[in-house]
Amino acid sequence: MSNAQHNQFKVENLAVFRAEIPLFDEVSFSLNSGESIQISGANGSGKTSLLRCLCGTSSRHQGDISWNGEAITGTSSTFYSQLLYLGHSLGLKPKLTVLQNLNFFQRLRFNKNDQIIHETLNQLNIEGYHDELVANLSAGQKRRVSLCRLFSEPVKLWVLDEPMVALDAQGQKWLEDSCNAHLDSGGMIILTSHQKLKGINGLQQLSLVKPDFSALIASQDAAQ
Amino acid sequence: MSQPIGLLIRRELAVVIKSRSEFIYPLAFFVIVTSLFPLAVTPDPVQLAFIAPGVIWVAALLSILMSFNGFYQQDYDEGGLEQLLISGVSGTNIVLSKSIANWIVTGLPLILIAPVLGVLFNMNPTANLVTMLSLLIGIPSLCLIGSIGMCLTLGLRNGGVLLTLLVLPLFIPVLIFGASAVQAASTGLNFSGQLAILLALLIFSLLLAPFAGAAAIKVSIE
Amino acid sequence: MWTWFFQLASPRWFYQTANRLLAWLRPLTLVLFLVGLYLGLLFSPADYQQGNTVRIMYVHVPAAYLSMFAYVVMAVSGAIGIIWRMKMAHMVSVSCAPVGAIFTLLALLTGGIWGKPTWGTYWEWDARMTSELILLFLYLGYMALHSAFDDKKTADRAAAILAIVGIVNIPIIHFSVEWWNTLHQGATLSKFEKPSIDADMLKALLTMILAFQLYFFVALLQRIKAEILEREKLSGWVQKLVSD
Numbered sequence: 001m002s003n004a005q006h007n008q009f010k011v012e013n014l015a016v017f018r019a020e021i022p023l024f025d026e027v028s029f030s031l032n033s034g035e036s037i038q039i040s041g042a043n044g045s046g047k048t049s050l051l052r053c054l055c056g057t058s059s060r061h062q063g064d065i066s067w068n069g070e071a072i073t074g075t076s077s078t079f080y081s082q083l084l085y086l087g088h089s090l091g092l093k094p095k096l097t098v099l100q101n102l103n104f105f106q107r108l109r110f111n112k113n114d115q116i117i118h119e120t121l122n123q124l125n126i127e128g129y130h131d132e133l134v135a136n137l138s139a140g141q142k143r144r145v146s147l148c149r150l151f152s153e154p155v156k157l158w159v160l161d162e163p164m165v166a167l168d169a170q171g172q173k174w175l176e177d178s179c180n181a182h183l184d185s186g187g188m189i190i191l192t193s194h195q196k197l198k199g200i201n202g203l204q205q206l207s208l209v210k211p212d213f214s215a216l217i218a219s220q221d222a223a224q
Numbered sequence: 225m226s227q228p229i230g231l232l233i234r235r236e237l238a239v240v241i242k243s244r245s246e247f248i249y250p251l252a253f254f255v256i257v258t259s260l261f262p263l264a265v266t267p268d269p270v271q272l273a274f275i276a277p278g279v280i281w282v283a284a285l286l287s288i289l290m291s292f293n294g295f296y297q298q299d300y301d302e303g304g305l306e307q308l309l310i311s312g313v314s315g316t317n318i319v320l321s322k323s324i325a326n327w328i329v330t331g332l333p334l335i336l337i338a339p340v341l342g343v344l345f346n347m348n349p350t351a352n353l354v355t356m357l358s359l360l361i362g363i364p365s366l367c368l369i370g371s372i373g374m375c376l377t378l379g380l381r382n383g384g385v386l387l388t389l390l391v392l393p394l395f396i397p398v399l400i401f402g403a404s405a406v407q408a409a410s411t412g413l414n415f416s417g418q419l420a421i422l423l424a425l426l427i428f429s430l431l432l433a434p435f436a437g438a439a440a441i442k443v444s445i446e
Numbered sequence: 447m448w449t450w451f452f453q454l455a456s457p458r459w460f461y462q463t464a465n466r467l468l469a470w471l472r473p474l475t476l477v478l479f480l481v482g483l484y485l486g487l488l489f490s491p492a493d494y495q496q497g498n499t500v501r502i503m504y505v506h507v508p509a510a511y512l513s514m515f516a517y518v519v520m521a522v523s524g525a526i527g528i529i530w531r532m533k534m535a536h537m538v539s540v541s542c543a544p545v546g547a548i549f550t551l552l553a554l555l556t557g558g559i560w561g562k563p564t565w566g567t568y569w570e571w572d573a574r575m576t577s578e579l580i581l582l583f584l585y586l587g588y589m590a591l592h593s594a595f596d597d598k599k600t601a602d603r604a605a606a607i608l609a610i611v612g613i614v615n616i617p618i619i620h621f622s623v624e625w626w627n628t629l630h631q632g633a634t635l636s637k638f639e640k641p642s643i644d645a646d647m648l649k650a651l652l653t654m655i656l657a658f659q660l661y662f663f664v665a666l667l668q669r670i671k672a673e674i675l676e677r678e679k680l681s682g683w684v685q686k687l688v689s690d
Binding site for chain 3: 376392404
């Protein structure tokens with residue numbers, strides 16, 4: 001990981017729709033290397049939908065999302081080699097062991113490195129489980145396993161949907177420290193959380209606001 | 225590009241090895257359905273040999289149809305498909321690797337057990353061999369074509385029945401030429417033409433189905 | 447140069463244009479049908495082999511032709527909808543399906559009615575009839591898939607992909623069925639189209655094909671109009687239209 005390379009993730013006038021109705025007022029923000037942002041909003045305000053659009057898995061949006069000046073879905077974009085998204089469903093195969101799961105994701109983009117996996121599992125207090133089937137783990141343990149990917153796959157941009165959920169105090173502390181280390185080394189973080197995350201340095205805030213529908217309809221009528 | 229395909233296939237196979245029973249269902253289904261026909265139609269060896277190509281091919285088609293769920297639905301529900309796309313794996317590679325894994329896991333056992341059923345149906349050795357050959361070339365096409373339908377119905381609650389409705393009409397060409405190759409072989413006619421067409425269908429589906437499947441995955445993931 | 451293309455994308459513009467077109471198309475279709483029926487039922491001669499049974503051709507052939515034409519329209523507009531993200535194109539595609547399915551059913555029914563006196567059976571595994579039957583399955587699959595999604599946008603795109611896959615497959619299916627048919631039955635017993643068709647019969651047939659073609663557009667436009675109203679019910683112009 002070199003500090004030399006500077007990256008920029010930029011979102012301009014982004015609106016996300018559900019059943020053709022915008023979920024929140026347009027948002028714009030940009031993240032440079034070493035910067036992080038917390039997206040907040042009430043339940044159903046569209047946080048997860050927004051994150052999925054930022055990752056390019058949903059296209060129910062208008063506006064531009066770019067990585068280093070190029071649209072994330074562009075053909076020569078390097079966005080997907082630098083993105084890690086941890087959402088509500090973790091993508092772990094229950095029938096495979098912890099190590100098999102982590103190895104698989106690691107080897108999709110990086111060279112096999114069991115040492116870093118073991119070290120991280122150790123920090124997360126689940127070292128003894130590396131040969132256990134994921135199906136046999138608790139929800140919190142699964143969460144920790146997927147968090148291990150933050151280190152086994154050294155990418156620049158972390159997109160974390162409610163990462164604090166199902167973590168105990170010690171786990172939350174570990175995550176905050178990890179985020180700080182990531183930012184110090186030039187990484188970027190986008191996360192959602194209902195709680196105040198004081199432990200993360202320089203965390204910017206963005207809150208999603210429900211759009212004013214009466215104004216919206218009036219403007220549409222004027223356009224027609 | 226080839227590296228993730230190999231990796232993806234190995235992962236699919238690793239899952240299968242861990243959950244053997246689920247993947248034996250299509251094979252058991254194949255054997256049971258075909259052995260119902262002598263009971264329902266006739267045990268007369270001449271007539272059995274006559275209906276055998278059709279019976280074996282239709283049963284193989286239905287067993288393959290049953291196998292798609294295991295490869296795609298869980299991966300979709302667990303968020304695995306989403307993670308693959310976010311890690312930069314293309315939808316075409318996903319469809320291709322799953323189809324290859326499906327062919328290995330579901331297809332090969334069917335192909336190996338088919339001659340046993342052929343004996344039960346009084347088929348001659350040439351016809352038996354051609355059955356295996358036609359299944360060998362035909363089943364990968366089915367895996368590819370079926371994956372399109374499966375990917376389209378991923379997000380639906382009762383996708384299973386719908387899958388049947390979507391996919392079976394598209395299976396018809398493979399069924400026609402597969403069953404006909406076996407029929408020709410069992411009556412001593414030339415069967416190379418049918419096998420050639422099966423091969424052509426395979427190349428055609430190999431070229432197009434992964435793209436359609438990838439588009440379908442994108443729609444379903446949203 | 448491309449303005450017409452983008453205007454097409456506006457549901458409101460499409461709705462108003464459809465209304466203007468329908469004002470002409472409806473009476474024209476009716477007249478063509480009357481002329482075609484007169485030519486077909488009264489004016490044209492009976493067949494020397496099939497007798498009056500041949501007259502069902504004037505319904506069967508146009509229906510069979512339109513069953514395929516509708517599928518092409520459905521797939522092409524679905525593709526346009528996916529490529530240019532044009533919701534109007536998806537509405538056209540979705541509206542095509544029931545119309546096409548009905549034509550397919552009509553072709554099958556008239557084929558059966560024709561088959562009874564000619565073949566001595568309502569159903570014969572004739573290559574054309576079998577292809578029509580499979581086409582009906584494809585339509586049913588399309589409609590079932592579209593109705594299975596709660597979200598219209600997802601439904602549109604999924605159904606469009608299926609329609610495109612279907613249109614690529616139809617020639618292959620048709621070829622396989624043709625091949626299968628010649629293998630099992632030798633030459634087909636009898637076909638609707640004779641190598642040389644009587645000039646009066648041809649006149650009647652062409653008129654009926656044209657009448658059916660126009661009827662297809664009338665039915666399609668009607669369905670699209672209904673689809674537009676359904677989907678745009680929240681927009682100001684539809685609410686105004688309904689309240690007026």
